[in-house]
Amino acid sequence: MIEYIKGELTEVTPAVATVEAAGVGYALNISLTTYSAIQGKKDVKLYVYEAIREDAYVLFGFVSKKEREMFLLLITVSGVGANTARMMLSSMSVSELCAAISTGNARLIQSIKGIGKMTAQRIIVDLRDKIVALGIADEIPAGGSMTAPVDSAVRDEAVSALTMLGFAPAPTQKVVVAILQQEPTLTVEQVVKQALKQIK
Numbered sequence: 001m002i003e004y005i006k007g008e009l010t011e012v013t014p015a016v017a018t019v020e021a022a023g024v025g026y027a028l029n030i031s032l033t034t035y036s037a038i039q040g041k042k043d044v045k046l047y048v049y050e051a052i053r054e055d056a057y058v059l060f061g062f063v064s065k066k067e068r069e070m071f072l073l074l075i076t077v078s079g080v081g082a083n084t085a086r087m088m089l090s091s092m093s094v095s096e097l098c099a100a101i102s103t104g105n106a107r108l109i110q111s112i113k114g115i116g117k118m119t120a121q122r123i124i125v126d127l128r129d130k131i132v133a134l135g136i137a138d139e140i141p142a143g144g145s146m147t148a149p150v151d152s153a154v155r156d157e158a159v160s161a162l163t164m165l166g167f168a169p170a171p172t173q174k175v176v177v178a179i180l181q182q183e184p185t186l187t188v189e190q191v192v193k194q195a196l197k198q199i200k
Contacts (some may be wrong), residue, residue, distance in 0.1 A: 006045040028061030032090035037063040090170040139151040
């Protein structure tokens with residue numbers, strides 16, 4: 001089993017990082033959280049999860065053990081596969097996910113692309129105690145909740161507008177939420193204008 005890969009970051013996109021170690025280039029599927037953390041770095045250390053299937057051998061890379069632990073917990077939930085778990089970790093940080101699970105905020109989890117009502121509830125029921133037992137809940141911010149709540153109607157409209165302009169939903173939502181947390185009173189149009197300046 002590969003615990004981690006440490007080496008030169010030769011290529012990186014928001015979805016895949018290629019790390020060269022001992023002359024071998026490893027392609028690792030990554031979340032946007034990991035992408036943000038390693039972007040611009042020359043040497044990296046990524047913790048690894050190996051998904052071995054009949055038709056494929058896929059590596060997933062994580063910037064921290066906490067992120068990998070959260071990923072491993074998510075894929076134990078019925079209906080959550082490796083790509084869905086990666087989407088969840090791209091849409092929310094480990095601390096935000098822990099907060100949503102521990103407070104039973106199914107609506108927030110449902111806001112992630114590909115997560116329906118039943119799956120969101122199952123994630124909460126299955127993982128609430130486990131995140132505490134494994135110590136991942138230490139990631140929860142003081143007060144047990146996320147930073148300032150955002151207007152979901154404005155957020156959804158802004159994300160929808162940006163998606164129609166051709167931007168990917170997951171990174172778009174992250175940028176929109178960050179903007180609304182800083183300035184909760186902005187209109188949809190103002191959020192979209194700010195997001196267009198920030199999305200790469």
